[in-house]
Amino acid sequence: MNELFSTLFGLDSLLVGTIVPFLFVLTVVVFVHEMGHYLVGRWCGIGVKAFSIGFGPEIFGFNDRRGTRWKLSAIPLGGYVKFVGDMNVTSTPDAEETEKLTPAERQVAFHTQPVWKRAATVVAGPLFNFLLTIAVLATFFMTYGRVVSEPMIAEVQAGSPAEIAGFMPGDRFVSVDGSPVRTFADVQYRVSGRAGDPLVFVLLRDGKEIELTATPKVTEQKDAAGNTFRIGVIGVVNNNEVGQFRVIEYSVPGAVAEAVSETGRIIVRTGQFLKRFAIGREDKCQLGGPIKIADMAGKAAKLGFERLVELIALLSVGIGFLNLLPIPPLDGGHLVFYGIEAVIRRPLSERMMEAVYRTGMILVLAFMAFVFWNDLFGC
Template identity: 30%
Template sequence: MNLLDYILPFLLALGILIVVHEFGHYAVARLCGVKVLRFSLGFGKPLLVRKAGADQTEWVLAAFPLGGYVKMLDEREAPVAAHELHRAFNRQSVWRRIAVVAAGPLANFVLAIALYWGLYTGGVEELRPRLAAPEAATSAAHAGLQGGELVRSINGEAVETWQEFRWKLLNLALDKQVVTVETVNASREIGFHKLDLAGVVVDQAERDVTAQLGLQLQRPKLPAVLGRLSASGAAEAAGLREGDRVVRIGDSSVELWTDLVTIVRDAPGRTLEFEVLRDGRALRFQVTPSAVDDNGRSVGRIGAALADAEDQREQMFVTVRYGLGEALSKGIGQTWDTAAMSVSVMGRMIVGEVSVKNLSGPVTIADFAGQSARMGWAHYIKFLALISISLGVLNLMPVPVLDGGHLLYYVIEIIKGGPVSERAMEIGQQIGMALLAALMAFAFYNDINRLVAS
């Protein structure tokens, strides 16, 4: 993949999330009778400006896309005509101001719920939580977990997918708990295993939580049978066909699809002799894998997919689908759990229980955007939902310059019976800008460290 394969999905995601967030502010401001002067996607010099509506609101696309804002009529920023004073933001009741400010983060949560609801209604294909044999001397091995077992629940909570299994483990690992994992094996025997999470380190610089525990997803042994071929791929150009069974490449025998993939990946641009079985006959072909960039490494590809094996597919995948009402409930639950997890991790970072290396900046987010887009639309939608929730949580932090900081001012106003002084707000803004700049710098530093480490 080239750089655009990461930048374009990142910019698309960023644009969607910013527009939704700012539209939350805009819509509630209009409902509260506040005059909106400008809706801007991005900061800095306006590239495109269009005026629309009875108030001639400016709709702006600006040069620097990492953010946006809604500018409202406000006496603190410019003189307001007497006949429009009732439409100034600063003249609204504290409860209306709270509604306008809170609407941005809430819009991000609503977007996440809608995305999850759409996925669960339409159905999304997920990996089953079927375990491979655990590594020796790991927590999973000590717990008695065995290869081929299917996870049914953790601490009594049902588990349907591998992703759900990993998510629940991550949540429980924050508290270093000993959890009960319920499994069922091929003989339909149910087992209960005590899995100790005390040794797990929640840190992006470390291995995944499941890997630390010795847990791996079982990967079936699939024969090296070619499926759909790319029209411009090396396999079709060499004369290979769908349904060919590869038995040898060069001097190496090939039994499994993983054998084929390993040999091809290690031979970009180098001609290989494929021996295949076709209709009972052994045939040989000269195939030159194309050189493709994979995260900075040149690897070989021949443009051939694995033949669909329905029996193996049934063992590996499950389609998660719910009715409209249950899908909505699942979407709300997923959004709530993710937001609560984000808040918990932030709190644990402050007290030192979780490493600050878990902070991610735009480089890491762009990397995830590109990877999720490459994996398919369902994964990209999940990425959008996750980042939308993170944006909502971040903006609710009680830091001046963020929405949460303004909400904090309004809570103080309610308690003391009057607005916070202009001087206090000015000092708060300066502190907030410094904190936000430090947070962004540290997140970017983590991004660079991850790039160097990888």
């Protein structure tokens, strides 16, 4: 009996060790995203019919004094805010539904609002995701500081792109592909996402600047949780002796500023990855769905709550970025429609919007099927 209980509910069990951390991570990210839509929507005077964590049948819920139904639904792979006048959870306009609204309901219906209010409500979801990441990173920076080192080369690996290009121990990085670097981590950031791309490095050697070109190669590495990932490297190593490792301590404003900067770097890196992926220059196994996220959450949980919070921050910025892609029914697709409406001073025709929504939905479903396939069979 004890063995059965341990198998089902022990710390290393599928339920407690993987599913519970996964649900915690996803629920926090989804809740923050949807709360962004909700709060800004309410601030703009828009009525809210439902706020749901998850899709599908309701497990339990309650109505608040404004008539909003707050609920937890059966499929925990997302969530939604349904505003007054919405046809469905993607905030697709419905002319027939709008016609049935009472005068009071029409006043607070989403699609009767000025375009700026609709745009602000839609962009708030991804924005809150970014703010969550900034808050987590700022807290970490304030609490632990940040370990940095000088952008120096202590060792050049034999046969590496760096050796072939002529890099030498004692060289100091000045810039990578035109971007100045201050720390060795800056160099790693510039190189890691550019495997296969020739990069121009400016180095300081014997008091003089020299320019060398090297092409990062792909290598597999593992993070602290044991997750395997592929990044670009040129084959140079830093150490404490030449790098002078040190911990930077941050004030509250400094931590926030650094967190904003780091979040920006993550967003840029995500965009670079998707661009390279689209043209076939990234490994498809780098993209995963719920099963991969659950596995990562389980591994992070074993390392401690802080690692789980770190995963929340990374997943949150990723969800925010993906939602801003200009594809209906994602938030970015809605923003494109509102931008066009603001320019031509009228909404697009219902037929055109429906056609675009259908096409976008097919793309989103195809992407979801792809990452599920990766999770189950592809990688």
